[in-house]
Amino acid sequence: MIRVPTVAGQFYPSRPEALREIVLECLGGKPGEKTTGKQEAVAVLAPHAGYIFSGPCAGRVYASVRVPERVVVLCPNHTGIGEPVAVMGAGEWETPLGSVPVDESLARELMAEDPDVSDDESAHRREHSLEVQLPFLQVLSPHMRLVPLCVGTQRHDVLINLGDALARVIHKAGEKVLIVISSDMSHYISAERAKALDAKAISAMEALDPVRLHEVVRRDRISMCGVAPAVAGLQAARALGARKGTLVSYTNSGDRTGDHREVVAYAGLIFN
Numbered sequence: 559m560i561r562v563p564t565v566a567g568q569f570y571p572s573r574p575e576a577l578r579e580i581v582l583e584c585l586g587g588k589p590g591e592k593t594t595g596k597q598e599a600v601a602v603l604a605p606h607a608g609y610i611f612s613g614p615c616a617g618r619v620y621a622s623v624r625v626p627e628r629v630v631v632l633c634p635n636h637t638g639i640g641e642p643v644a645v646m647g648a649g650e651w652e653t654p655l656g657s658v659p660v661d662e663s664l665a666r667e668l669m670a671e672d673p674d675v676s677d678d679e680s681a682h683r684r685e686h687s688l689e690v691q692l693p694f695l696q697v698l699s700p701h702m703r704l705v706p707l708c709v710g711t712q713r714h715d716v717l718i719n720l721g722d723a724l725a726r727v728i729h730k731a732g733e734k735v736l737i738v739i740s741s742d743m744s745h746y747i748s749a750e751r752a753k754a755l756d757a758k759a760i761s762a763m764e765a766l767d768p769v770r771l772h773e774v775v776r777r778d779r780i781s782m783c784g785v786a787p788a789v790a791g792l793q794a795a796r797a798l799g800a801r802k803g804t805l806v807s808y809t810n811s812g813d814r815t816g817d818h819r820e821v822v823a824y825a826g827l828i829f830n
Contacts, residue, residue: 559649559679561706565686566654569608570693574654580609581697584617596624597830600800601737601791603763603784604694605824606633606687611811612742612824616694618807619826625699626734628661630724632787633688633740635710640681642711643720645669647677651704653689655696661703664727664735668705672723674716681708687740687784695738709787714772717786721768721793728798739791741784743825749810749818755780756808756823763827764803768792795829803827 566572571580604619605612635644647665650657669675682688688706695702711717728735743759744752759780762771768789775785782788792803807826812818 559646561646561649561651561679561682563653563689564684565689569686569690572654577654577693578697580613581693584609584613585621585697586617597622597828599623599736599828599830600798601739601795601829603739603741603788603825603827604691605742605826606690606740607742607811607822607824611814611822615807615809615824615826619828620694620698622806622828623736625695625702626736627699627702628664628731628733628735629695629699629702629738630705630707630735631688631691631738631740632707632709632791633685634784634787635681635685635708636687636783637684638710639684640708640710641676641678643675643716644678644681644708644710645675646679646682646706649679651689651692651706653692653696655693658692658696658702658704661705664705664731667727667730668723671727672720674720681710682706691738691740709790712786714789717789718768718793721790722797724790724794725797728794737791737794739784739788741782741788743782743823745781745783745822746820749812749821749823752810752821752823756825760805760825760827763788763792764805766792766796766800766803766829792829800829803829
């Protein structure tokens with residue numbers, strides 16, 4: 559199975575040269591030595607809007623960490639297609655920068671560890687929130703392998719179990735695996751209101767508290783589209799030894815458009 563790009567030319571450039579240029583710009587220039595001076599992160603959270611809006615926020619996250627050759631990306635399911643927790647268990651993902659192979663062994667182990675994880679490529683076919691992370695990862699780790707996980711359930715027990723299973727699989731892998739959580743923050747409200755609401759969710763993430771994150775997002779109706787993958791990712795990060803989350807960037811679409819009356823907000827965090 560080859561998963562072809564669905565938002566190239568919309569969320570990011572379709573020409574390889576232009577795409578590499580904008581990724582490098584978001585990263586703050588040519589990466590050079592890609593591992594020197596970078597933090598060893600257990601997990602990160604990065605936004606997934608069009609690069610002109612959220613690219614600088616995502617770039618600050620990725621520029622701050624070492625990206626290993628094995629990466630698990632947890633994304634939300636915006637389309638409603640497919641199984642509640644869907645991995646693409648084999649094949650490769652194409653972007654204008656080339657192909658990223660699926661880490662088939664890690665994907666198989668995760669399915670064996672957690673019966674809620676289904677091998678279902680249909681959930682990924684039109685989902686943009688994982689795809690837009692890949693060019694950043696490709697530039698920083700050209701030989702990376704990917705476990706793509708699309709999380710479409712809000713069930714707290716399923717998410718916690720997924721995080722625990724993911725941690726066990728990564729621990730058994732015996733080598734570095736980075737967890738990437740793909741999420742935007744509040745949608746289509748004023749920048750001021752978004753900042754106030756998102757501060758509550760960010761506080762829970764900084765505390766590595768998936769239970770509080772789940773509760774506060776539901777209670778205060780925070781339109782954080784990736785709360786489900788974030789709950790699972792935080793649970794996994796805690797089990798793998800992470801002790802804190804650090805906010806490295808918080809922006810919104812109004813920073814680009816100049817209109818702060820109705821924005822989508824973006825946060826970037828590192829967990830270690």
